[in-house]
Amino acid sequence: MAGRIILGGASGMLGTALRRSLAPHFETLQLVRRQPESHKEVEWHPESASAFPETNALEGLTAAIHLAGANLAGKRWTAAYKRELVESRVTTTRTLAQTLASLANPPKVLIVGSATGIYGDRGDEVLDESSAPGKGFLADLCRAWEEAAAPAEQAGIRVVHLRSGVVIGREGGALAQMLPIFRLGLGGPLGSGRQWMSWIALPDWVAAVRFLLSEENLSGPINLVAPNAVTSTGFARALGHAVHRPAILRAPAFALHLAMGEMADEALLASARVVPKRLLDAGFTFRDSTINEALRAALD
Numbered sequence: 001m002a003g004r005i006i007l008g009g010a011s012g013m014l015g016t017a018l019r020r021s022l023a024p025h026f027e028t029l030q031l032v033r034r035q036p037e038s039h040k041e042v043e044w045h046p047e048s049a050s051a052f053p054e055t056n057a058l059e060g061l062t063a064a065i066h067l068a069g070a071n072l073a074g075k076r077w078t079a080a081y082k083r084e085l086v087e088s089r090v091t092t093t094r095t096l097a098q099t100l101a102s103l104a105n106p107p108k109v110l111i112v113g114s115a116t117g118i119y120g121d122r123g124d125e126v127l128d129e130s131s132a133p134g135k136g137f138l139a140d141l142c143r144a145w146e147e148a149a150a151p152a153e154q155a156g157i158r159v160v161h162l163r164s165g166v167v168i169g170r171e172g173g174a175l176a177q178m179l180p181i182f183r184l185g186l187g188g189p190l191g192s193g194r195q196w197m198s199w200i201a202l203p204d205w206v207a208a209v210r211f212l213l214s215e216e217n218l219s220g221p222i223n224l225v226a227p228n229a230v231t232s233t234g235f236a237r238a239l240g241h242a243v244h245r246p247a248i249l250r251a252p253a254f255a256l257h258l259a260m261g262e263m264a265d266e267a268l269l270a271s272a273r274v275v276p277k278r279l280l281d282a283g284f285t286f287r288d289s290t291i292n293e294a295l296r297a298a299l300d
Contacts, residue, residue: 003062118142169202193233195271
């Protein structure tokens with residue numbers, strides 16, 4: 001094996017796919033909030049003053065990858081759920097970064113989740129990693145999430161922020177939620193349908209993270225999106241075609257707002273036309289560069 005990697009958020013769709021991909025090449029340890037059941041689990045309690053009962057397993061890691069976070073679209077953004085979203089991302093990232101920074105032999109790289117939500121609602125503007133953050137709770141959350149890794153960066157650890165778009169995979173996420181509706185012929189665009197949706201196929205997301213593990217010259221924000229964003233209408237049309245059903249039943253913006261409030265406005269109806277400039281400049285090649293390719297591969 002090429003080394004040891006610790007992975008936070010290993011049980012989600014992204015963490016599971018990444019763990020399977022890394023398994024033949026790395027010993028992968030998982031962060032868990034309970035008593036470890038094997039030597040491949042490391043106990044931690046990130047909200048506690050003593051987050052790690054034992055840190056020996058963290059010494060000499062090749063890399064740390066932290067993907068944990070409560071589901072952004074899981075429920076209405078009440079004040080309590082907003083606190084959960086912040087704590088599950090910002091608090092855990094800061095705790096891990098501080099712990100890694102304190103090690104005698106820290107990892108060479110810390111890769112941390114983020115999201116294209118950092119750009120806010122930007123209409124038709126083309127956004128790359130040099131674009132300024134947007135406004136709103138989600139943009140502020142993503143900015144704080146990225147800033148929470150500062151202790152690791154200050155300790156000389158290479159830090160990468162994964163600004164992921166909507167990940168297209170059959171195992172879960174947005175596609176799994178939409179498929180039953182579209183298969184009944186009840187799917188369609190959200191709101192006006194003109195807002196841009198930045199997406200990436202799950203195999204390309206995994207391949208990009210693997211790529212970033214080895215590209216020592218890449219640090220900071222990296223847009224994990226395919227080169228060709230689509231509008232909500234374009235996505236609905238492509239998914240309807242993939243499941244051989246019409247996709248014309250538009251979900252009105254006012255109804256989405258009434259049902260889900262601020263979450264609908266910022267996570268479902270906001271427009272972010274994001275491009276993967278730094279990945280492309282570094283020579284990364286996408287397997288699925290169009291939404292039709294990605295959906296076909298996910299649903300075959």
